[in-house]
Amino acid sequence: MTLVNESVKRAEIKPKYCRFKKNGIKYIDYKDPDFLLKFINEQGKILPRRLTGNSWKYQNRVAQAVKRARHVAILPYLADQMK
């Protein structure tokens, strides 16, 4: 009996990328809830960088935008079922 780990299919793993760098988006608008919805889960929490793939710079800006949107009640601070 030999125990061999299953080989990882490299083709299936897509490399992560920062969508802001790729698409050349320079500014994230806190007044646009539909766009910010991509970066929060259904509880309204900000998704981590390891899931969104954002670069450090733009993850910080996303977080800032989400927090501003929460302050002006465009996004909720807490929610049960957002999506």
Next chain:
Amino acid sequence: MHLIFKTIVKPMKNYETVFILTPVLSEDQAKDTVEKFVKVLTKAKANVINVEKWGLKKMAYPIQNKSTGFYNLLEFATADNTLINTLETEFRRDESVMRFLTTALNKHAVIYNERRRKGEFNRTKKQAPRREATAA
């Protein structure tokens, strides 16, 4: 003398403010209060670029036990950095203002806002069907 004067002149800086008025007001009253804040800006010789009234909108969570509010957006440019303080004290004094948020805009934000005003983004695409829905 001219040189000294030139160094003293501060560059203009862009700002935007979102504020929410209570739904208790009538539409006309809401308009008047917005004009009042615009006047504060024009009095201080600020360059008012854009005034947007989004109308009565549902909020994501209740503020002061109210679930809706009149959303308004002011975009302006000024060289006077004490104007923000005077504007915000006006907001705090006025009881009809439930929330406000002033942000300084960097150069990317200024470009973005210009494009947004022209309606280049999907916001206008999404707004158009909404208007149809309210009309029908």
